[in-house]
Amino acid sequence: MEIKIMELTKTFKDRVAVDQLTLAIGQGEFFALLGENGAGKTTTIKMLSCLMEPTSGDAIMLGDSIVENPQAVKKKLNISPQETAVARNLSVQENLEFIARIYGSTKQDAEQKAIRLMEMFGLAERAKSKGRNLSGGMERRLSIAMAMISEPEIIFLDEPTVGLDVRARLDLWQILLNLKGQITIILTTHYLEEVEALADRIGIMHKGRLQALGTLEELKHQTGQIKLQDVFLQLTAEGEST
Ligand SMILES: Nc1ncnc2c1ncn2[C@@H]1O[C@H](COP(=O)(O)OP(=O)(O)OP(=O)(O)O)[C@@H](O)[C@H]1O
Numbered sequence: 463m464e465i466k467i468m469e470l471t472k473t474f475k476d477r478v479a480v481d482q483l484t485l486a487i488g489q490g491e492f493f494a495l496l497g498e499n500g501a502g503k504t505t506t507i508k509m510l511s512c513l514m515e516p517t518s519g520d521a522i523m524l525g526d527s528i529v530e531n532p533q534a535v536k537k538k539l540n541i542s543p544q545e546t547a548v549a550r551n552l553s554v555q556e557n558l559e560f561i562a563r564i565y566g567s568t569k570q571d572a573e574q575k576a577i578r579l580m581e582m583f584g585l586a587e588r589a590k591s592k593g594r595n596l597s598g599g600m601e602r603r604l605s606i607a608m609a610m611i612s613e614p615e616i617i618f619l620d621e622p623t624v625g626l627d628v629r630a631r632l633d634l635w636q637i638l639l640n641l642k643g644q645i646t647i648i649l650t651t652h653y654l655e656e657v658e659a660l661a662d663r664i665g666i667m668h669k670g671r672l673q674a675l676g677t678l679e680e681l682k683h684q685t686g687q688i689k690l691q692d693v694f695l696q697l698t699a700e701g702e703s704t
Contacts, residue, residue, distance in 0.1 A: 464489040464646055465510070465616065469519035472505050479505040481670035482519065487663075489615075490643045494657040495650045497667035498698055503650040504544070506667070507618045510648070511541040524615060539616040544624065546605035550594035554585050554604055557593060561611045579607040583637055599630025603637065616646040623656060635659050654690045668698045 465487040472480040480502040487493050495503045508514040510521055512532035520527050526534040549557055555576050562572035580586045583603045588596065596604065602622055609617055622638075623631045631653075638660055641647065651657060657664055657678070664681060666674040674681055674697045678690060687693045 463487065464491075465521065465523055465648075467510070467519075467521040470506070470509060470516050470521055471518045472502075472509060472514065473517045478670050480509070480516075483667075483670075483672055485665060485672060485675065487646065487648065490646055492638075492642050492647045492660055492662045493649070494661035494664045495648065495667060496652075496654075496657060496664060496694060497650075497673075501667040501698075502670040503667055504620055507541065507620055507648060507650060511539055511618050512536050513541070537612075538614060539618065540609040540612050540614040541618040542606045542609040542620065542622060544620045546601055547608060548593040548596070548601050548604050551592060553590050553592055554580060554596070554600075555589040557604060557608060558611060561608045565612050575611055579610055582610075582640070583607040584633065597630065599626050599633060602626060602630075603634060606634075606637075614645065616648065619647065619649045621651055622649065623651065623653060631656075654694060658690055666694065666697050673697050 463486040467483055467485040470480055470483040471478070483506060495506065497503050505514065509516045510523065510528065512528050512535050516529065520529045523535045524538050528535050549560065552560060558576035558579055559572040562575045567575060580589055583606065585600065585603060585607065588600060593601065593604070606619065606622060623634055626634065635656065638647065649660065663675070663677055665672055674684065676684065681693045682688060685693045685696045687696060
């Protein structure tokens with residue numbers, strides 16, 4: 463398994479944000495992490511991407527521990543956070559080249575990488591547009607493209623389509639579908655249609671715990687529900703009484 467999460471726990475003062483999460487994710491999998499506000503999704507991906515230390519537990523990412531060797535882990539993955547990292551005064555191409563240079567590319571290499579990613583993310587026509595002039599959808603695509611510069615083997619996308627209109631969301635889904643299988647993708651979202659369109663497997667978190675895990679079909683079967691929305695409501699309600 464490419465990602466092996468073992469009893470991963472994060473506590474803030476007396477609040478348990480992530481509670482002994484145990485989970486394995488395979489290479490090239492598109493994994494969706496679902497859960498209500500405050501369920502612990504963002505905290506989970508911050509720990510897995512080594513932006514936050516766990517209180518206890520561990521995760522082995524491509525053979526390296528996030529606790530023992532976070533520097534090695536960081537080299538193999540990247541994250542596109544909720545708040546985009548796009549520099550508003552730089553153009554699309556400059557944003558990409560800037561990140562490539564930070565990762566040590568030569569000027570020429572950085573340019574080539576930027577051009578390739580702009581094509582992949584449908585941004586080539588807007589190469590010269592400044593970050594501040596981009597639509598929400600383009601800014602989000604650029605932000606993900608920037609996370610791809612380091613050629614990660616695992617990418618985390620934290621609510622990538624929040625605030626996007628229908629067309630921008632569908633465009634981004636198409637790009638993510640094109641990436642599918644080439645790279646391991648871990649997505650958090652509140653949009654259930656997004657999960658249905660993209661994910662191979664789904665984990666539903668509730669109050670810091672992994673409440674359910676499986677393919678969409680498995681979760682439907684497990685709950686006896688037909689629609690993902692009802693699967694979700696049932697699984698996140700069951701936890702209320704436990
Ligand atoms: N830095 C922090 N300090 C204190 N509490 C925190 C911190 N970060 C998160 N929490 C708490 O941990 C819990 C889990 O939060 P988290 O942001 O991981 O949830 P989430 O599932 O990503 O929610 P959302 O869907 O709203 O983004 C929440 O109760 C939150 O208030």
